[in-house]
Amino acid sequence: MRSVSQRKGSSAAALFGIAGVVAVMVGVLSIAQGVRKTMDGSAVDENAIVLRSGADSEMMSGLAGDDTRIIAEAPGIARNGDGALASPELFVIINLPMRSTGTDANVPLRGVQGQATAVRDSFQLVAGRMFEWGLNEVIVGTGAQEEFAGLEIGSSIEVGQDNWPVVGAFSARGGIAESEIWVDAAVLQPAFRRGNSFQSVAVKLESPQAYDEFKNSLTSDPRLNVKPQREAEYYASQSRTVYNMITGLGTLIAVIMGLGAVFGALNTMYTAVSSRTREIATLRALGFHSTPVIISVLSESLVLAFAGGLIGAGLAWLAFDGFRAATLNWSSFSAITFAFDVNADLLAQGIIFALLIGLAGGLFPAIRAARQPVAQALREL
Amino acid sequence: MKYLYLIFSSLRRKKLRTGLTILSIMVAFVLFGYLTAIRQAFVAGVEVAGADRLIVRHKVSLVQLLPQSYESRIEQIKGVENAAHATWFGGIYQEPRNFFAQMPMVPEEIFSMFPEYVISDEHQAEFLATRSGAIAGRGIVERFGWKVGDRIPIQATIWGKKDGGRTWEFDLVGIYDGAEKGTDTSQFFFRYDFFDETRAFGQGQVGWYTVKVSDPDRAAEIAAAIDAEFANSPQETKAEPEGAFVQGFANQIGNIGFIIMSIMTAVFFTILLVAGNTMAYTVRERISELAVLKALGFTDRGVLSLVLGESLSLTAVGGVIGLILAWLLVSMGDPTQGSFPVFYIPTRDLLTGVFLIAAMAFVAGIIPAIQAQRLQIADALRR
Numbered sequence: 001m002r003s004v005s006q007r008k009g010s011s012a013a014a015l016f017g018i019a020g021v022v023a024v025m026v027g028v029l030s031i032a033q034g035v036r037k038t039m040d041g042s043a044v045d046e047n048a049i050v051l052r053s054g055a056d057s058e059m060m061s062g063l064a065g066d067d068t069r070i071i072a073e074a075p076g077i078a079r080n081g082d083g084a085l086a087s088p089e090l091f092v093i094i095n096l097p098m099r100s101t102g103t104d105a106n107v108p109l110r111g112v113q114g115q116a117t118a119v120r121d122s123f124q125l126v127a128g129r130m131f132e133w134g135l136n137e138v139i140v141g142t143g144a145q146e147e148f149a150g151l152e153i154g155s156s157i158e159v160g161q162d163n164w165p166v167v168g169a170f171s172a173r174g175g176i177a178e179s180e181i182w183v184d185a186a187v188l189q190p191a192f193r194r195g196n197s198f199q200s201v202a203v204k205l206e207s208p209q210a211y212d213e214f215k216n217s218l219t220s221d222p223r224l225n226v227k228p229q230r231e232a233e234y235y236a237s238q239s240r241t242v243y244n245m246i247t248g249l250g251t252l253i254a255v256i257m258g259l260g261a262v263f264g265a266l267n268t269m270y271t272a273v274s275s276r277t278r279e280i281a282t283l284r285a286l287g288f289h290s291t292p293v294i295i296s297v298l299s300e301s302l303v304l305a306f307a308g309g310l311i312g313a314g315l316a317w318l319a320f321d322g323f324r325a326a327t328l329n330w331s332s333f334s335a336i337t338f339a340f341d342v343n344a345d346l347l348a349q350g351i352i353f354a355l356l357i358g359l360a361g362g363l364f365p366a367i368r369a370a371r372q373p374v375a376q377a378l379r380e381l
Numbered sequence: 382m383k384y385l386y387l388i389f390s391s392l393r394r395k396k397l398r399t400g401l402t403i404l405s406i407m408v409a410f411v412l413f414g415y416l417t418a419i420r421q422a423f424v425a426g427v428e429v430a431g432a433d434r435l436i437v438r439h440k441v442s443l444v445q446l447l448p449q450s451y452e453s454r455i456e457q458i459k460g461v462e463n464a465a466h467a468t469w470f471g472g473i474y475q476e477p478r479n480f481f482a483q484m485p486m487v488p489e490e491i492f493s494m495f496p497e498y499v500i501s502d503e504h505q506a507e508f509l510a511t512r513s514g515a516i517a518g519r520g521i522v523e524r525f526g527w528k529v530g531d532r533i534p535i536q537a538t539i540w541g542k543k544d545g546g547r548t549w550e551f552d553l554v555g556i557y558d559g560a561e562k563g564t565d566t567s568q569f570f571f572r573y574d575f576f577d578e579t580r581a582f583g584q585g586q587v588g589w590y591t592v593k594v595s596d597p598d599r600a601a602e603i604a605a606a607i608d609a610e611f612a613n614s615p616q617e618t619k620a621e622p623e624g625a626f627v628q629g630f631a632n633q634i635g636n637i638g639f640i641i642m643s644i645m646t647a648v649f650f651t652i653l654l655v656a657g658n659t660m661a662y663t664v665r666e667r668i669s670e671l672a673v674l675k676a677l678g679f680t681d682r683g684v685l686s687l688v689l690g691e692s693l694s695l696t697a698v699g700g701v702i703g704l705i706l707a708w709l710l711v712s713m714g715d716p717t718q719g720s721f722p723v724f725y726i727p728t729r730d731l732l733t734g735v736f737l738i739a740a741m742a743f744v745a746g747i748i749p750a751i752q753a754q755r756l757q758i759a760d761a762l763r764r
Contacts, residue, residue, distance in 0.1 A: 013658035020651035024644055054547060056477055059444070060538040093442045095619070100636065103629035106442060159441055161613065192445070241478070249419070253412065257648055260408035263401045264655035270397060271662060328633045330480070333444070335633060 014261075014268035014301075015308040018357055021257045022312025022350040026342055027320045028250035029349070032243050034341040035327065039239035042175030043232040045208040046078070047119065050201040050218065053227040057238060057332040058091040058200045065196035067224055074217045076210035077203050080118055085204040087116040090188050090197075093334045094159060094181075096148040098326065105326065107148055108180045108334040109138075109159075111188030111198075119204045122175055128153040128168030133184050139168035141178035143337030147326040157181070159191055176235070179326070179337040202231075241330050258357055265361025269301050273369040280369050281377035290370035297366035298359070305358020309351040316350070317342045384683075387674075388690045391663065399695065402659040406699025406741070407706065409652035410734060414707020416641050417730040422721035423637045425563040429497065430624035432597040435604050437590040438626075440617040443469075446586035447616050454610060455592055460603040462595050465490035468576070468588035472535035472549065474525070481521050483535060483569040484588075485576035491516070494591055497560040504529075504555025512575045515551035518566030519558050520722070527553055541581040549579070565722035592620070649741070656745040660692050664749035671753050672761035685754040692746025693739070700738035704731065 050071050055061035063071075068088035078085045090111030095104040114133070117123045131137035140151045156163040164183065172178050189196065205214055215228045273280070280293055321342040329336045392399045437455065439445035446468075455464040470483040488508045492500065500508075500516060508514045517527065527533065530553065537547045551571050559566045577584055594603050604620035611618045621629075631637065664671070671684055679687075708726055715724035 010658050010662065013654040017651045017654050020647045020654075024647045028640075028644070054536070055538065056473075060471070093444055095440070095442050098632065101629075101632045103625075103632045105633050106444075160615065160617070253416075253644060256408055256412050256415075257651070260405045260412075260648070260652055260655070263405035263408065264651075264658075267398055267401045267405075267655065267659060270401075325635060326633070327635045331477075 010268045010271055011304055014265045014361070015304050015311070017261045017264040018305050018308030018354050019312035019315065021254065021261045021357065022309050022354050023316045023319075024257060025250065025254035025353060026313055026316035026346050026350040027340075028253060029247060029346055030316065030320050030340040030342045031325075032246035032250065033343060033346060034325075034338040035242050035246070035336070036239050037341045037343075038174060038176055038179075038336060038338040039235040040232070041173060042122075042177060043230075043235045044121065044204075045230075045232070046205045046210070047231040048203050048205060048211060048214065048228050049231055049234050050203065050226050050228045051199070053225050055227065058089075059093075059332040059334065061091075061199045063088070063198045063201065063226065065198065067226065068198050068201050070221065070223055071201045071203070071218060071226065074203075074214055074221075076205050076214035076217070078206045080115075082114060082118070085115055085119050087113050087119045087202045088185065088198040089113070089116065089200050089202060090185050090192070090194060091199045091332070091334075092188065092192050094157065096150060096157065099147060099149050100326075102149075105148060105335045106328070106333055107144060108332070109188065110177075110180050110182050111185030112182050113185050116182070116202070119202050120172065120177065122171075122173035123177070124171050124173075126169050126171050128166075131167055131182070131184060134186060135184070136162055136164045136187055137167045138164050138181050138183045139170055140166055140181045141337075142169055142171045143178035143324070143326075144181060144335075145169055146324060147179075147335070147337045151181070162191065174339070176336055179335060238329060238331050242327065254353065258353060261357050262360045265301060265305065265357055266364065268304070269297060269362050269365035270368070272300065273297060273365045276369075277372065277377050281372060281374050284374050285378065293370045294366040297369050298362045301362025301365075302355060302358045305354045305361070306351065308358075309354025312354065313342075313347045313350040317347065384687055384690055387687060388694055391667065391687075391691055392694060394667075395663075398659060398662070402656055402695055403699040403702070405652055405655045406696050407703035409648050410700045410703025410738070411707045411710065412648050413645060413734055413737065414704050414726050414730075415710060416645060417733075418707075418711045418715075418724055418726045419721075420637060420641045421563070421727050421730070422715065422724050423631050423634065425723045426565065426627040427624050427631065429561055429563040429565075430622070430627050431495075431497075431593070432622070432624070433594050433600070434494070434623040435592040435594060435600060435607070435620050436623050436626040437464075437592055437604075437607055437618050437620040438588070440608075440619045443589070445616070446583060446588060447590070447618065449585045449587050451611065451616075451618075452590065455590060455607055458603065458606050458610060460594050460596060460599055460606070462593040463490075463493065464590050464592045465494040466573070466587040466590050468573075468586075470535075470540060470571075470576075471538050472540075473538060474533070474535050479525070481524075481567050481569055483571065485573040486570050487573050488516075488570075491570055494593060497564045498557040499560050500555055500557045504557075507554040508572070511552055511554050512572060513550065513552050514554040515569060515571040516555040516557055517553060517569045519556055520566035521569060522553075522556050524567075529553055529556065540576070540583070542579050543581050545581075562725060562727075563723055567722045591623070649737070653741060653745055656692070656696060656741065657748070659695070660688070660746050660749045663691065664688060664753050668756065668761050671756055672758050675756060675758050676762070681754045684756070685750045688750035688753045689743070689746045692750070693742040696738050696742040696745065700734065700741070704734050 051061035072084045072086035092109050093106040094109050096107045098105045131139050145151045153166050156165040218226055218228050320340040323340040326335050326337045439447055452464050467484045467486045472483050508516055533551045533553055535549050541547050594600055600622050607620040608618050711726055715721040
């Protein structure tokens with residue numbers, strides 16, 4: 001091991017090579033983790049969402065006002081002083097410029113009713129005040145406020161010929177609602193010519209176990225043609241496309257780069273072995289078995305790889321964790337804002353990947369070192 | 382020429398190391414090629430967007446519809462040649478992951494508005510004669526193995542039918558090819574008249590207009606005139622050049638260019654370390670040999686070019702093989718199984734790749750080369 005310091009240049013090249021690979025891998029995958037965390041963070045076990053059957057997202061769904069009343073009467077829904085915890089909602093998008101580029105994004109605009117905040121316990125007003133029911137006022141999620149221009153409290157958004165003032169900002173424990181703008185559904189319906197129709201009903205059930213009863217009563221009701229889903233299920237399906245795409249690409253890039261790093265590590269280790277040929281041969285001539293030789297070479301490469309992995313993962317964590325961005329949720333055609341998420345799993349994955357590179361890069365040189373005929377090796381140089 | 386043999390023999394000296402270095406350089410260029418193809422998939426739309434076309438949509442959002450009656454009003458505006466409307470159908474073919482764009486349009490308007498969609502006269506005539514007919518791009522036809530005459534069922538997500546059904550069936554009567562490499566051949570067009578009479582609601586409403594202007598230099602002015610025409614109406618419009626519209630859409634997905642550039646920088650930095658390290662070693666090991674060469678009368682400059690030449694041959698072999706491999710990989714299809722409208726390495730980026738090979742060879746080789754150049758014969762031989 002001590003011989004590492006004699007080959008600083010070569011070892012540093014291998015180390016930083018591996019660090020680079022791990023940083024890129026962790027960085028890219030943290031985008032996918034961030035999107036998933038935003039989506040999953042929105043899900044609560046006892047919550048469910050009801051869409052028209054055949055609809056994959058709120059955007060495509062449509063429910064008549066009468067249907068939403070029938071849904072709110074279904075068994076299993078929790079109640080509070082104001083009645084059943086069911087919130088019929090409208091979901092549309094409006095164009096607002098992104099701060100980063102100035103070009104338009106499809107920002108989700110949600111029309112809600114009184115129980116919306118009771119259904120979502122994560123909802124918390126962080127600035128300003130709640131909008132007045134019946135008035136053209138909106139509140140905005142903190143994520144949306146950060147990514148899109150013109151959503152400060154006191155400014156207003158243009159909807160058709162009206163200007164709707166922004167009166168408050170809310171957070172939702174990092175969930176997807178933070179990307180949204182909320183307004184009274186009764187105000188949104190006429191503005192978007194939706195009559196008395198909605199797109200989804202969000203409900204809070206008495207308990208996660210009440211879901212089956214709730215679901216059965218809705219699907220067997222001849223008056224309805226709806227699809228209830230647990231929130232977790234719904235959000236998982238919403239993030240699947242983006243998650244799979246980024247994870248797939250990230251893995252592909254990491255594997256290809258990893259190959260490059262393996263070649264680099266092999267080079268370093270072969271060089272290390274060849275410059276120590278005589279030393280190793282002497283050790284073996286003295287009676288050392290080939291196993292310690294293998295172990296010494298392998299452990300050198302693993303230590304290099306581990307250090308590289310740590311540096312890479314650390315760099316990625318420093319550079320990317322919490323970095324905020326927006327992307328398009330393909331299934332609902334609307335923007336979601338999220339934070340890159342470099343979590344412990346990813347860091348561990350990065351370091352394991354580095355160790356694999358180290359193993360691959362050290363194994364063959366180690367075997368070669370062990371197999372070298374002693375006499376010939378001693379004669380060399 | 383006399384150096385070639387020397388370069389070649391020094392590369393052969395440590396075959397394994399040479400091979401490994403070439404492989405790692407190759408990997409960098411495979412990634413380079415592959416990532417440029419991905420970037421291209423996102424920006425191709427901007428590059429092939431017609432400079433003489435505008436997109437006119439509802440001001441509030443793309444999902445809001447515009448009256449079909451706007452078409453004749455737009456066409457009366459000075460500077461507008463003609464307008465074509467389209468609507469997002471958003472249906473599902475078999476399963477949601479088989480995503481592609483479907484749009485009802487007026488057949489004649491497709492032919493005149495988009496010269497980059499090459500459709501044979503025979504297919505055009507068939508499309509005009511078949512109410513339930515559809516024309517699909519070469520890309521998706523190949524993706525799903527369709528052929529002309531097939532009946533294609535598509536599940537509506539937005540547009541239910543009057544009879545309450547949600548399955549629309551279309552007869553594939555034609556295939557369009559792209560006039561350019563970057564043309565999107567993943568779209569599916571069907572007839573607006575069939576759509577309008579079959580859909581359950583929204584009659585007379587369309588998604589957006591594509592407008593051809595007579596003078597691209599006046600595009601901004603004409604866009605403003607269109608918006609002014611519908612200002613203060615219940616459906617105000619936002620008109621912008623097609624390129625800006627596509628760019629805005631790509632921006633929503635994320636800053637793809639920036640992400641890819643960052644990855645590429647990390648990759649090249651990594652590989653540069655590996656290649657530079659190899660070159661440094663090669664020189665250090667051969668100090669006495671280089672000194673002998675100098676003693677034999679090789680000039681300082683000659684030794685410098687010898688080392689640089691070695692570095693160049695290493696990167697050139699690795700880089701060229703890498704670019705070829707990337708090209709092969711890319712022509713095998715895109716990683717999303719067809720969600721990208723186009724997937725190829727643009728010629729411009731291949732040239733960038735060649736430039737990068739030269740740049741990398743220089744950066745990796747220059748320091749060892751200078752060391753070799755400065756070598757004092759006496760000192761070096763004594764070591």
